[in-house]
Every structure is written in structure tokens, then in C-alpha cells.
Amino acid sequence: MEVAFVGCGVDGGGRHRHGGRTSTYVSVGTAAACIGVKAWKRVRPVACCEQSVKPCESEKRVEQREDQVREGWRRYCAALVLAALVWGNDVAGLAWDGAAAIRPRAAFALSEPQKLVAEAWRVVDQGYVDRTFNNQDWFKIRMKEIKKPLASMDDAYAVITEMLKTLGDPYTRFLNPSQFNSLTSSATGELAGVGLEMYPALVDNKLVVLSPIDGSPAFKAGIRSQDVITLIDGESTEDLTPDEAAARIRGTPGTRVSLYVIHASTPDKEVRYDLVRESLKIVSVKSELLPGNIGVLRIKQFNSSTPDDARAALEKLRAKGAKKYVIDLRNNPGGYFPAGVDVARLFLPKDKPVVFVVNKNGIQDEYDVLEEPLIADEPIVVLVNKATASASEILSGALKDNRRALLVGEKTFGKGVVQTVTGLSDGSGVAVTIAKYETPAHVDINKKGIVPDIESKCAEDEVLACLPKDF
Structure with missing residues (x-):
């Protein structure tokens, strides 16, 4: 199964249109090859097979041509050498000794763990976007890794993890079955845990809380954004990725998990929390009408239901008399790429660009607005902070570059790359960076973030205090 996401562990599946055609996606993910968006501007339409282990393909299969030209002869020669290694120990004998040399000896059969490494x-x-593979011979790495004696799938997991680390990309990573299932659970907005969202990558080598889910066990216990988790069930988080930590924290409803936390407000003190896991439903969109006819749209993350939920919330706010709008994206880690694009379309004029995506072949795809927006002329302020990431930055950048909204707050996180998560044959998965994106003004925000129009620090539970006086 292949799923698409942009961000740090929160995504969803859904149905999205390419022009007049509908394709089905099963999607998760912080932190989209099957980018199911509604508009392509003179680009290849993309189709994705539901429940398929195949990568997404263009319908005309115009793919990897430059790579094939560049790599074809190298791989052809490597294949000849491999054939020699498989069918005989003497390469010269294979080449020159006629029929006697062709008789096979013991063939090199891959074990199941080795097959998983190859897969x-x-x-x-x-799919990887960097075709130099971090300036290394990726095929040579394959040959090296599949020859290692692997006694178990755990051995394969360790080899795959180390293999992907050589790419130097924190977002291209291996997910064991537990982590993959945990990520998939977030796809529909349903999970079992204590309600913590983590930063998409370690912050100064620390596991930092992005935000707790409102009303969750973690929220009720007092764990807040920017707190650091040091121990999970007595084990250090020092060498854990956010995905690994999330998999350990989540579990069966009714079971307990122990967390040691250093609060941002008391950095010299470590506090233990024993929390009971619950089944949680993530509500991605909330809204309220503030004095002055200001409609507030809070988006906590992007999943498959977010565009419809946002539209419904905006319609209710408008019915209540909203004349101007605030989109609160603070502590939003991102999520499902198409949802960020579709929410932007609720505010932008027809034919305006939302985002540009550049794939591994350097082909640039433009995502536009297909129809007139729901909110066409009313003033908009977007609240952002350093934890606004990924799909949230797509929305922020689209509204800023099209001069449709004023960005207020802190510089955003800076995640301008796109991943797919592909399920492997044993129930594990691999997240792969397959593209990068640029804002409508062709700004590459990766590792840079978006600078707001007005820099401001205000309490995360405040809205009115954050707004410009003339709004």
C-alpha cells in the first residue's frame, strides 16, 4: 500500500479529483507522490492504485528517462557481473569456457530478510528526489547490504535503517510494522494513545512536544508545547526518532505508559507522568466568532477531512456575521498535502497558483485554483509560529505570496519537501522524499521557513492580542 504525506506523522486518505476525474488515495503522514489535487497546469495527471504496492505512475509512464540513459549501461554491466557471481565463481570461465562454464553451481538465493532489504x-x-543519492553509488550499496547474513526481520530492519541514514535525509526513513500502523492510524484522525504530537524531527537532538491534543490524557496532565520527553517506560529517548517515540507512546486503550518530561517553563526539573492510553479522535478544525465580527479558524493538522471541515466552519462563521477571518496555524505540524492545497483554494481567486512541486526529474508541477473561492474579499490574518510546518507552510505561503493574507507571528519551521510512505511486504514501510515544493513566488522554504509579514510573539491561547491594530 502506498500512502502520501507531507509532515510529521499526521495525515489522511481520501478521494480527490484530477480535473474531472476522481482517484482514491490511502494516505498518511508530519511531514505525497499520489498528490491528489484538483488541478494540474499542463502536467501529467497522476493515478494511484488503492491497496497497491506499486509506486504511483503517470498514465503515460513518462518516467526515469534521464536516469535510464545515465544509469542503464552501468546497471547492465553490473547485472553481467552479478550473473557471473551467481552462476559461477570464475568470471573469465563464464565468459570464455563455453557450455562447460555455463553449468550453474550453487545459486545465491536471498533469504526473506534479505528480500526485504532489497524491496x-x-x-x-x-522515487528518491536526489538522484545522486547523497553523492554515493546507490546500486553498490544494495549489493553490499543484501549480502549481509541476516538471521531475522529485526536484522533486516537494522540494515534498512542504516542504509537509509546514508542518504542524510531525516524524512527518508524506515518504519517497522508498529510505527507504520501508528502512522496509518493517524491517517483517518483516529488513534489510541495519550494525545501527543511531536516535532517532525529532533530539535537539538531532543524529543520535543509540538502540542497535546485538547482534552487528551497528556493535555489533562499538563504536558504542553515545547516540553521535552526524556524517558518512555523507563527507556531513554536519546536515540529515538519521533516516529519511534510515537510508536512506543501509542498502544492499546486502557494500558499505561510512563513519561518523564522536562517542562519548558522549568528546564531544571524532570517530572514523571503515568498516563492511561485512550482512543482519540483528532478534530483538525475548530472555529469561533470573536468580538468585532472576527471569525477564527483553528487548524491543528491536515487530514483527509480537513478541507470539508474548514468549508463547513467558514460557512457557519459567515452565517453568524463574520466580516474578517483569522486562520490559526500555530503548532500545526502539517499532514496530508492535498488538504493544505484544498484549504488554500477556499480563499484564493480562480487560476491563482497554490504551490509548485519539483520531482526527481526536475519536472515542475503547478497546483492552481479551479473555481471561485468561498471567502473572496474579506481581510485575512494567518497566525504562525516556529512549529508551523509542511502543509501548513503550503497554505501560509500561498496566501502570503498571492497577497491574500497577512502573516503574523514567528518564522515557520521550514519543511519544504514531500514524502510518500510505502508499505512493504511484511507490514513495515518506508517513507521516501520524492519531491520538493516552492511557494507561488518560487521560494524554496526547506530548512529556511517563511518569514511573517509582522513578527510577533503572543500567548498560544491568545488571538485578539496577536492581531494588528488596524485589522
Whole structure:
């Protein structure tokens, strides 16, 4: 199964249109090859097979041509060498000794763990955006890794993890079955845990809380944004990725998990929390009408239901008399790429660009607005902070560059790359960076973030105090 996401562990699946055609996606993910958006501007339409282990393909299969020209002879020669290694120990004998040399000896049969390593390698090989693979011989790495004696799937997991680390990309990573299932649970907005969202990458090598889900066990206990988790059930988080930590924190409803936390407000003190896991439903959109006919749209993350939920919330606010709008994206880690695009379309004029995506072949796809917006002329302020990431930055950048909204707050996180998550044959998965994106003004925000129009620091539970006086 292949799923698409942009961000740090929160995404969804859904149905999205390419022009007049509908395709079905099963999607998760912080932190989209099957980018199911409604508009392509003179680009290839993309189709994705539901419940398929195949990568997404263009309908005309115009893919990897430059790579094939560049790499074809190298791989052809490597294949000949491999054939020699498989069918005989003497390469010269294979080449010159006629029929006697062709008789096979013991063939090199891959074990199941070795096959999984090869499968993970192939997923990365087909889609990874950096075709130099961090300036290394990716095919040589395959040959090296699949020859290692692997006694178990755990051995394969360790090899795949180390193999992907050589790419130097924190977002291209291996997910064991537990992590993959945990990520998939977030796809529909349903999960079992204590309600913590983590930053998409370690912050100064620390596991930092992005935000607790309102009303969750973590929220009720007092765990807040910017707190650092040091221990999970007595084990250090020092060497854990956010995905690994999330998999350990989540579990069966009714079971307990122990967390040691250093609060941002008391950095010299470590506090233990024993929390009971619950089944949680993530509500991605909330709204309220503030004095002055200001409609507030709070988006906590982007999943498959977010565009419809946002539209419904905006319609209710307008019915209540809203004359201007605030979109609160603070502590929003991102999520499902198409949802960020579709929410932007609720505010932008027809034919305006939302985002540009550049794939591994350097082909640039433009995502536009297909129809007139729901909110066409009313003033808009977007609240952002350093935890506004990924799909949230797509929305922020689209509204800023099209001069449709004023951005207020802190510089955003800076995640301008796109991933797919592909399920492997044993129930594990691989997240692969398959593209990067640019804002409508062709600004690459990756590792840079978006600078707001007005820099401001105000309490996360404040809205009116954050707004410009003339709004």
C-alpha cells in the first residue's frame, strides 16, 4: 500500500479529483507522490492504485528517462557481473569456457530478510528526489547490504535503517510494522494513545512536544508545547526518532505508559507522568466568532477531512456575521498535502497558483485554483509560529505570496519537501522524499521557513492580542 504525506506523522486518505476525474488515495503522514489535487497546469495527471504496492505512475509512464540513459549501461554491466557471481565463481570461465562454464553451481538465493532489504532499496531507488543519492553509488550499496547474513526481520530492519541514514535525509526513513500502523492510524484522525504530537524531527537532538491534543490524557496532565520527553517506560529517548517515540507512546486503550518530561517553563526539573492510553479522535478544525465580527479558524493538522471541515466552519462563521477571518496555524505540524492545497483554494481567486512541486526529474508541477473561492474579499490574518510546518507552510505561503493574507507571528519551521510512505511486504514501510515544493513566488522554504509579514510573539491561547491594530 502506498500512502502520501507531507509532515510529521499526521495525515489522511481520501478521494480527490484530477480535473474531472476522481482517484482514491490511502494516505498518511508530519511531514505525497499520489498528490491528489484538483488541478494540474499542463502536467501529467497522476493515478494511484488503492491497496497497491506499486509506486504511483503517470498514465503515460513518462518516467526515469534521464536516469535510464545515465544509469542503464552501468546497471547492465553490473547485472553481467552479478550473473557471473551467481552462476559461477570464475568470471573469465563464464565468459570464455563455453557450455562447460555455463553449468550453474550453487545459486545465491536471498533469504526473506534479505528480500526485504532489497524491496526497501527498490522503493527508494524508484522515487528518491536526489538522484545522486547523497553523492554515493546507490546500486553498490544494495549489493553490499543484501549480502549481509541476516538471521531475522529485526536484522533486516537494522540494515534498512542504516542504509537509509546514508542518504542524510531525516524524512527518508524506515518504519517497522508498529510505527507504520501508528502512522496509518493517524491517517483517518483516529488513534489510541495519550494525545501527543511531536516535532517532525529532533530539535537539538531532543524529543520535543509540538502540542497535546485538547482534552487528551497528556493535555489533562499538563504536558504542553515545547516540553521535552526524556524517558518512555523507563527507556531513554536519546536515540529515538519521533516516529519511534510515537510508536512506543501509542498502544492499546486502557494500558499505561510512563513519561518523564522536562517542562519548558522549568528546564531544571524532570517530572514523571503515568498516563492511561485512550482512543482519540483528532478534530483538525475548530472555529469561533470573536468580538468585532472576527471569525477564527483553528487548524491543528491536515487530514483527509480537513478541507470539508474548514468549508463547513467558514460557512457557519459567515452565517453568524463574520466580516474578517483569522486562520490559526500555530503548532500545526502539517499532514496530508492535498488538504493544505484544498484549504488554500477556499480563499484564493480562480487560476491563482497554490504551490509548485519539483520531482526527481526536475519536472515542475503547478497546483492552481479551479473555481471561485468561498471567502473572496474579506481581510485575512494567518497566525504562525516556529512549529508551523509542511502543509501548513503550503497554505501560509500561498496566501502570503498571492497577497491574500497577512502573516503574523514567528518564522515557520521550514519543511519544504514531500514524502510518500510505502508499505512493504511484511507490514513495515518506508517513507521516501520524492519531491520538493516552492511557494507561488518560487521560494524554496526547506530548512529556511517563511518569514511573517509582522513578527510577533503572543500567548498560544491568545488571538485578539496577536492581531494588528488596524485589522
